[in-house]
Amino acid sequence: MNTQQIIQREIQQKWPVIPQKDTPIHKAGLVLPPGNWAAFDPFLVMAEDNMQKGAFEHHPHRGIETVTYMIDGVLRHSDNKGNKGELRMGDTQWMTAGKGLLHLEEAPENGFAHLLQLWVNLPAENKMEEPRYQDILRSHTPVRKEDGVEIRIISGSSGNVTSTTLNYTPVTMVEIELAAGKTVIQDFPADYNGFIYVVNGAGVFGANKVAGKESEVLWLSQSVDNPSEVEITTTEQLRCLAIAGKPLREPVVAKGPFVMNTEEQVNQAFKDLRDGGFGEWYEQKL
Template sequence: MADKSVRQRSVSRVWDVVTRPGGGPHIQVGQVLPPGNWEEFDPFLMMAEDWFQQGTFPFHPHRGIETVTFVIDGKLKHEDNHGGVGVLEPGDVQWMTAGKGIIHSEDPLPGETVHSLQLWVNLPRKKKMTDPRYQDLRAKDMPVRQGQGASVKVFSGSSENIKAKTLNHVPVTYVEVVLQAGESVTQDLPGTYNGFIYILEGSGYFGKDETRGEQKQVLWLGSQKEQNDSEITFHADQPLRAILVAGEPIREPVVARGPFVMNTEQEIQEAFTDYQSGKFGPPRTN
């Protein structure tokens, strides 16, 4: 018998992601989650879909956030001002906690065009000045939930009894769903989470009202605040590849200026002062 305490999520809003020329080595960009919608998207600040080549994202600082970079295609070199360096390949995700401050670059290898999704996750006030850290989540090492014609790769959080070991300052579920045409899968979520689905390939029907979604569309999930548990069902009418991202809202003031996201204007000014005075560590240039 189905557990009646678990409610099927609806889809409250659907929008298209329009890609535009980025200029120079930043070939194209599309706003998956446009910045500025702090309350609606909480705890997420923005997500961009990018196609880019060497020289697009040279060394730059961050404070007060986490960046989650999913490499769809190409090879992406990451380097920071504390000696960290590595290469992400297709299917890999990097979860970078900027915390109190870091300077880093994201640069495709020579001759590569990288196609990626980058999500910014807000940090709560008590974690904004935490120490920076990196988690390179290799596709080949991620736990996978398998079903009939279905695969759910868990980069953060869980899917049924399959759990990732990813460390979160803010509870976040981040999964990649691959479905054969005609197949379905259901993803469980805490009822308090805000979240969305972004369709990378194919099309299908989603949630309580079987809302249709197609490639390059975002489906924002309806609120289920009063429930402890919820779920969202994917049904593919074409071979489907999509990500689902959901997280616990922080419900704090957001002040964002460029690469810094804090709670007050004073904290933003302190971030700029600290960066200019070298408190983020030694500067780097490409």
């Protein structure tokens, strides 16, 4: 029997996400700005993208996992290993780049993709794993239901409901939908850094009852030694993501699409890319 005290998380910081128009076909806002490696550990960066076809070209990754959550629209993805697929509203893709691949994510012709993409750091011992994909479709995601509450467990658990998503870095990620005037509690294991991102709606968050609304990030206070939970009460219908992960506490060296533990490893990744170690790119029909 677990007799550890459960810590009530507070909101430690709050900041808005302000989209900027990068190009005529791409707007982006930083949810978690890069460079805050220790504070956000194990998370590296998170962006909200709203784009049309052609916003990005194919590109490599190594040493990370990219977690793509669809707010709205359609996203088509493919890589140079023959993988391809399509994500729609509420779907999530958990891609382990591992030792590396070339991939492309784009909206369909005459369509759009509105999404959140989170980069999760991989432990040193797993940075060179074989790449893998986990498409977590909304229709197949485990759901915890209460009166006026639906929590979809993308990774980790919520209450007694657990996801089958595989993690190298332990992460809890849930989509919470609440009717107006409802309250819910989301639990986290001990020693998880975490935050809430409000997709739409508004509510009051944490033990210190901080108001939060659409396009705001609410960073949670720490609970290193004890399991914890955060309380959310809506002031209007709400859709948000609660995301928390176990810090790796390892060195971070990040350059472009590569995140490793040393400069030498990053330089090797660029050399491998130049030497064709990531393979050739070829177009796929989606």
